[in-house]
Amino acid sequence: MCKRLALIALTMLALASCRTREKAVEELQARLTSETSRLEARLRAIDKSKLPEDIAGLGQGYQDSFARIRGTKSPMLRLYRMRDTFIGIENLAFFAENRKAGDDMASLQALVANRKPAYVAKPEKDEGPLLYRALIEQAANRGRVLYTASAPYGKISDPMWGGLYYLGDAEGNLKFRDFVRSLPKDVSPDDEAGGDRNRLTAAADQLGSDTLAFFEKDPTGRGAIPASAKLKEVRELLAAKLDDGATLALVEAKLALERKKAEADPGSVHEGAKPQAQAKDPEESVPALLQAYVKEGPPPVNAVVARDVVPFYASLLQPLAAAKVVAPAAVTVTLVRWPYT
Numbered sequence: 001m002c003k004r005l006a007l008i009a010l011t012m013l014a015l016a017s018c019r020t021r022e023k024a025v026e027e028l029q030a031r032l033t034s035e036t037s038r039l040e041a042r043l044r045a046i047d048k049s050k051l052p053e054d055i056a057g058l059g060q061g062y063q064d065s066f067a068r069i070r071g072t073k074s075p076m077l078r079l080y081r082m083r084d085t086f087i088g089i090e091n092l093a094f095f096a097e098n099r100k101a102g103d104d105m106a107s108l109q110a111l112v113a114n115r116k117p118a119y120v121a122k123p124e125k126d127e128g129p130l131l132y133r134a135l136i137e138q139a140a141n142r143g144r145v146l147y148t149a150s151a152p153y154g155k156i157s158d159p160m161w162g163g164l165y166y167l168g169d170a171e172g173n174l175k176f177r178d179f180v181r182s183l184p185k186d187v188s189p190d191d192e193a194g195g196d197r198n199r200l201t202a203a204a205d206q207l208g209s210d211t212l213a214f215f216e217k218d219p220t221g222r223g224a225i226p227a228s229a230k231l232k233e234v235r236e237l238l239a240a241k242l243d244d245g246a247t248l249a250l251v252e253a254k255l256a257l258e259r260k261k262a263e264a265d266p267g268s269v270h271e272g273a274k275p276q277a278q279a280k281d282p283e284e285s286v287p288a289l290l291q292a293y294v295k296e297g298p299p300p301v302n303a304v305v306a307r308d309v310v311p312f313y314a315s316l317l318q319p320l321a322a323a324k325v326v327a328p329a330a331v332t333v334t335l336v337r338w339p340y341t
């Protein structure tokens with residue numbers, strides 16, 4: 001009798017949990033729909049007369065992305081696709097609202113100093129789906145890096161493009177971080193783990209070697225740039241012990257590299273191939289994101305994700321013993337590089 005009651009209780013608990021997740025997914029979809037409308041209104045409200053012509057032209061690209069965002073069925077893929085549009089529009093709005101700060105270095109430095117508290121605040125302990133945590137960590141890290149770079153690049157380049165634009169990009173990242181933090185968290189299991197730290201480091205090293213090998217096949221081309229830029233971000237995240245963000249960044253780097261490989265050698269991905277999607281969508285957030293790419297992504301991206309990225313992500317979750325570290329010879333290299341290029 002006791003066993004029977006326990007089984008009934010467990011069944012009821014599972015059903016309640018299922019209903020809670022379904023409700024959370026519905027709430028997430030509603031939030032994403034509402035946010036898309038807010039971003040459209042935000043873009044329309046920007047005073048274009050305060051934007052230089054080359055910056056104002058960026059707005060059209062963000063406008064074109066709304067149909068793609070709305071047409072995405074998976075909430076995880078929809079949130080992921082919203083990121084660049086969200087950050088870009090908030091950047092343009094910040095730029096227009098603070099246009100005079102781009103006139104000279106003194107004005108730019110005053111604005112940078114005024115925004116400092118937002119970037120030196122103690123990080124919060126974030127919970128929820130792995131994709132949420134990863135997006136939050138990436139946005140926080142990028143915001144900090146771009147904020148730190150804004151004044152120095154204002155001096156190197158000019159206060160407007162090199163300074164105010166980078167500061168606006170930093171602000172957009174912080175706003176996106178806060179938006180993701182506000183989303184319903186019961187859309188995935190609470191114990192969804194990120195990648196194993198030793199495995200992440202080893203994967204970054206291997207992916208770096210693969211990217212270099214791809215670059216050497218076409219040194220004058222630009223195909224290796226997207227993966228290289230993402231790997232730079234991976235290193236930053238690992239150094240800051242932001243392993244969830246590094247997990248997603250590695251997945252992004254792998255996808256960027258495999259896409260460029262497919263473009264360089266179209267025959268490597270069978271043109272008519274239709275990758276098999278899982279019969280039941282996974283509840284974990286990053287597998288759900290990848291499965292949505294398989295279902296909704298255009299060819300050959302969907303085939304590349306199914307063939308290369310899904311198993312790569314699974315490998316990141318496998319524990320790996322720490323490698324013995326051999327201290328390298330002391331070498332000093334000074335490199336000046338725009339962030340994320």
